[in-house]
Amino acid sequence: MVRAVAILIxxxxxxxxxxxxxxxxxxxxxxxxxxxxxxLARSGVSYDGWPFKLALSLVGANIGLLMTTDLFAIxxxxxxxxxxxxxxTLLAGFVLGWLxxxxxxxxxxxxxxxxxxxxxxxxxxxxxxxxxxxxxIVAAFxxxxxxxxxxxxxxxxxVWNNRGGxxxxxxxxxxxxxxxxxxxxxxxxxxALLNSLFKLPAGALLYxxxxxxxxxxxxxxxxGVPSYxxxxxxxxxxxxxxxxxxxxxxxRLKKIGxxxxxxxxxxxxxxxxxxxxxxxxxxxSYIVSLLSVVPAGAAEMSATAFALNQExxxxxxxxIIRVISIFATLPLLLWVIRRV
Numbered sequence: 001m002v003r004a005v006a007i008l009i010x011x012x013x014x015x016x017x018x019x020x021x022x023x024x025x026x027x028x029x030x031x032x033x034x035x036x037x038x039x040l041a042r043s044g045v046s047y048d049g050w051p052f053k054l055a056l057s058l059v060g061a062n063i064g065l066l067m068t069t070d071l072f073a074i075x076x077x078x079x080x081x082x083x084x085x086x087x088x089t090l091l092a093g094f095v096l097g098w099l100x101x102x103x104x105x106x107x108x109x110x111x112x113x114x115x116x117x118x119x120x121x122x123x124x125x126x127x128x129x130x131x132x133x134x135x136x137i138v139a140a141f142x143x144x145x146x147x148x149x150x151x152x153x154x155x156x157x158x159v160w161n162n163r164g165g166x167x168x169x170x171x172x173x174x175x176x177x178x179x180x181x182x183x184x185x186x187x188x189x190x191x192a193l194l195n196s197l198f199k200l201p202a203g204a205l206l207y208x209x210x211x212x213x214x215x216x217x218x219x220x221x222x223x224g225v226p227s228y229x230x231x232x233x234x235x236x237x238x239x240x241x242x243x244x245x246x247x248x249x250x251x252r253l254k255k256i257g258x259x260x261x262x263x264x265x266x267x268x269x270x271x272x273x274x275x276x277x278x279x280x281x282x283x284x285s286y287i288v289s290l291l292s293v294v295p296a297g298a299a300e301m302s303a304t305a306f307a308l309n310q311e312x313x314x315x316x317x318x319x320i321i322r323v324i325s326i327f328a329t330l331p332l333l334l335w336v337i338r339r340v
Contacts, residue, residue, distance in 0.1 A: 035242020064212020149296030
């Protein structure tokens with residue numbers, strides 16, 4: 001417990017420092033790199049379970065407070081392009097799974113395919129062992145995939161837009177008020193309760209976004225949030241993702257050899273291509289397209305969009321739709337996997 005708290009404090013400081021020197025998505029990346037260092041040093045610390053859900057709820061509440069009613073009409077415009085990229089993503093996952101099986105020489109088909117199902121990582125990992133897949137390899141591969149995306153996309157997006165560590169548009173630094181404390185307390189508590197009663201993919205994030213919008217729009221009429229609250233949420237996500245990439249994960253990936261690096265590289269390349277397709281089919285900027293469709297976790301990409309001032313509410317909405325859609329097609333995917 002003491003070590004876990006110490007790592008959180010150091011990660012928050014690293015996030016603040018990175019943000020202070022204007023590193024793109026500084027809060028997120030500073031904490032992520034700190035988590036990676038401790039993870040690879042065999043820290044033995046894990047934040048899975050309620051700590052991670054708490055961080056998701058904090059990020060979700062912050063995003064929800066930025067939402068306006070106009071967003072619901074905007075989301076409908078992008079459903080067509082999102083469906084196209086979802087189909088492409090699922091097809092790419094099967095192709096990459098087949099390549100991983102053929103190139104590795106040591107993985108069975110089901111393990112390889114489970115490694116490359118693009119989304120709903122926790123759900124995929126939890127059911128993989130039921131289908132004779134090696135859940136340790138599946139967990140290592142999904143952990144590496146998400147860590148890789150969260151590590152490099154903020155740098156690329158920040159450099160692309162040359163925005164460094166600026167605050168989210170419309171959210172200037174303001175004093176913390178009772179309304180803020182009450183809103184975050186109610187939202188996080190209710191999101192945890194709803195997630196325990198009605199489990200959904202990225203449920204803690206989804207419930208917190210919806211509740212944050214309702215409380216901010218109709219109960220307290222909150223117009224601004226202290227910028228450091230969003231930074232703390234991003235840092236918590238960063239360190240909790242970072243510590244997952246430990247020595248055990250690295251050793252398991254090494255067993256597959258260079259093939260694992262090659263497949264992860266293809267995942268990254270495909271994500272840029274998928275974002276390009278989305279960009280062609282919509283009027284969205286390329287960076288927002290990338291954050292909206294990349295298979296790197298709804299929470300992680302929502303936090304990244306928030307950190308980079310890149311339409312966080314829209315990105316969160318499209319990412320959640322993407323994850324839920326993949327989860328909804330999971331029975332079909334599993335049916336296919338059983339027969340390959």
